[in-house]
């Protein structure tokens with residue numbers, strides 16, 4: 001993942017992290033990336049690990065599909081919002097190629113301690129690490145962050161976290177939210193630019209669903225090289241199922257509604273990849 005993001009930051013595009021929810025999401029995201037010839041990050045948030053049958057099952061499913069479809073684009077398998085050292089290590093042992101340690105709800109000292117230990121272990125395995133500072137408002141899976149807690153990351157604290165841990169990319173909370181936006185999104189662009197300048201690391205934007213295209217482009221200009229998207233794909237999937245079942249109330253074979261729903265995710269992912277500028281970036285031009 002680190003190499004994908006360094007190149008994105010250098011060339012002014014972002015790589016999409018699309019969250020896996022089930023088999024159909026995995027199929028759709030891999031095929032969309034291949035069609036767009038784009039590098040891709042498959043995100044698995046901690047709460048989805050038991051739902052999808054455990055870490056080893058997820059790694060096996062991804063590897064089998066990569067082989068089955070003959071995927072040629074770079075694929076990273078990433079733990080999204082790992083809450084503890086243990087879950088990050090378990091993901092790495094299962095074959096994940098990168099992890100996010102989200103110790104942002106701890107004090108800065110504790111965040112640095114946990115993040116540093118995860119980074120030391122991940123780097124031995126050639127895996128990459130993302131960390132978070134500040135609080136990203138909204139739903140982070142089972143964790144509901146309330147508005148008052150949604151604080152922007154402080155640039156000097158970001159610099160300390162980066163220097164003292166050796167992480168590969170940073171997700172500073174700057175006003176983006178997980179899930180649907182209530183009202184007009186307002187991202188802290190000045191601070192985003194400052195954090196990028198100070199740390200020199202590729203930045204990560206969580207809550208990529210529902211943001212206007214211009215906001216996304218502005219974030220990429222300021223050094224955002226990874227954008228996480230889940231809600232927009234979930235909405236596309238669910239809307240396709242709802243539409244099909246409304247028109248065919250007697251349907252019972254899951255393939256009848258899951259095939260159009262999978263197609264809807266694929267189209268949604270392709271549109272994001274184009275917006276992020278990562279289409280055609282799977283290979284380096286020579």
Ligand code: 13P
Pocket residue numbers: 019080081177178179180205206207208209228229230231232
């Ligand atoms: P959305 O669900 O708002 O797209 O956010 C996804 C995300 O940031 C996962 O970490």
